[in-house]
Amino acid sequence: MKIKKEASFYRQLEDGWVQCDLCPHACRIPAGTKGKCGIRKNEEGRLFSLNYGKITAYCIDPIEKKPLYHFYPGSRIFSIGSTGCNFTCQFCQNWHIAQEDPEGIYTTAENIINIAQNEKNNIGIAFTYNEPTIWFEFVREVAKKVKPVGLKSVLVTNGFISEASLEALLPYADAMNIDLKSFDENFYRQICGGQRSPVLQTIRKAQAACHIEITFLLVNGFNDSREEVEEMAKWISEISPDIPLHLSRYYPAYQMDQEPTPIDRMLEAKEAAKGHLRYVYMGNMPPGADKNTYCPQCSETIVNREKKVTVENLVNNRCRRCGEEIAIIL
Incomplete structure (x- = not known):
């Protein structure tokens, strides 16, 4: 049954408008309409989450699929996703749940935790497939309740979250994979519909609070230059050279039809990143690629x-x- 849940992190404005402060978009939303994510709706001057408890995808995944290579390697994790996103990435691989509103099932935090506890060799719950930030109320409730039973909470996120929201979530997060889309502000604005600086702030704050790894999707002809990869890797190393970096190979998806990123460019990017970071991996590569x-x-x-x-x-x-x-x- 669909659950109506009042949203966290919003304020009421004049004339029935509200401002959502969950993420840096800070959407000002008139009555009867939704924010940019399509998930938070103003109903008569109150903001509600439309995906509380909604599950559109679930699976027991290897932890390496998140990807997390330095967090309980070889383990499995109960992975769940909902619907919606606060980005509009033109290359989105999960666009059918992130950019649309598919059917799903509605459940409770207790039910999710019960499933996770009963799965053999499962270390916890991963919030993934779509952006967990805009699933905030449910994610935080599950993560808060799962901690006392000894399971881990993992977020796979674009990192585009307000400082206050992040601080409310971090005490319950054990690990995060943060998707750094580019090191160029124009790429963030034009290709992803977001901003770079809040993501960098999230990386800094999360690294001080939990285990983090970073994914960087190299999109052919857009953000795959050696110079950009080196600049990004140098910035990460100034936080910690021990942060694992996953360089992921782009394939055509959603609205983008560029050719896949060439293998030699992936190898060049890895070489550039390894000049600054101690652990660099490549993903979405042909069988046989080194993942050790x-x-x-x-x-x-x-x-x-x-x-x-x-x-x-x-x-x-x-x-x-x-x-x-x-x-x-x-």
């Missing part, structure tokens, strides 16, 4: 992902060969 984690000091294999994910040559989070500390949570 190596010691950044001596290149010993630490996590082997060629077939079954196995942790090797690690003793007390240090490389067995050279003693280098490895930034990984087991």
